[in-house]
Amino acid sequence: DGGITQxxxxxxxxxxxxxxxxxxxxxxxxxxxxxxxxxxxGLRLIYYSQIVNDFQKGDIAEGYSVSREKKESxxxxxxxxxxxxxxxxxxxxxxxxxxxxxxxxxxGTRLTxx
Amino acid sequence: GENVEQHPSTLSVQEGDSxxxxxxxxxxxxxxxxxxxxxxxxxxxxxIDIRSNVGEKKDQRIAVTLNKTAKHxxxxxxxxxPEDSAVYxxxxxxxxxxxxxxKGTHLIIQP
Numbered sequence: 001d002g003g004i005t006q007x008x009x010x011x012x013x014x015x016x017x018x019x020x021x022x023x024x025x026x027x028x029x030x031x032x033x034x035x036x037x038x039x040x041x042g043l044r045l046i047y048y049s050q051i052v053n054d055f056q057k058g059d060i061a062e063g064y065s066v067s068r069e070k071k072e073s074x075x076x077x078x079x080x081x082x083x084x085x086x087x088x089x090x091x092x093x094x095x096x097x098x099x100x101x102x103x104x105x106x107x108g109t110r111l112t113x114x
Numbered sequence: 115g116e117n118v119e120q121h122p123s124t125l126s127v128q129e130g131d132s133x134x135x136x137x138x139x140x141x142x143x144x145x146x147x148x149x150x151x152x153x154x155x156x157x158x159x160x161x162i163d164i165r166s167n168v169g170e171k172k173d174q175r176i177a178v179t180l181n182k183t184a185k186h187x188x189x190x191x192x193x194x195x196p197e198d199s200a201v202y203x204x205x206x207x208x209x210x211x212x213x214x215x216x217k218g219t220h221l222i223i224q225p
């Protein structure tokens with residue numbers, strides 16, 4: 001089955017720790033995206049990548065980092081510099097770098113700082 | 115940058131009635147307007163989309179209308195059913211930097 005997979009589904013982090021969220025797709029999509037979702041806030045763009053070994057900051061990139069070493073994978077690291085990391089994180093991919101075709105979303109990772 | 119406003123934030127309708135959700139956008143260069151449905155604890159799923167060269171699109175009980183002059187677009191769901199209960203997001207974009215989303219509408223279908 002083709003799709004986009006995020007892991008883990010739930011993640012707990014102690015203050016001061018970095019954590020990495022996984023996102024893998026087998027849809028052969030060029031573009032991948034990370035969004036953050038907070039209650040009543042919709043989805044906000046953290047980082048995006050149009051092609052392997054290239055990525056761009058979105059609207060709320062501070063405190064996050066990404067890599068795109070393989071077409072299939074776009075991991076997101078939430079660093080200790082992110083002041084309010086508790087949120088629902090969504091990864092998406094689309095065929096074309098200009099996101100004007102269907103974007104497929106993963107099932108999300110809920111990150112909680114304890 | 116692009117700004118998308120979505121209304122209402124919560125919508126409660128009787129089963130079988132119609133539901134309408136409205137969005138406005140600010141960037142006249144936007145040319146792609148998808149609607150997503152998100153069920154609790156899951157990722158959003160595309161339910162319908164429209165491009166700027168079309169004024170209306172329909173898929174069974176779901177339709178979307180677009181007014182480019184006024185920069186607004188709407189989702190219409192007819193003959194609502196309990197499984198339509200979810201959070202719906204509109205979005206705007208078409209460029210390489212992804213989509214800009216509205217804040218969502220929680221649709222409640224009353225039996």
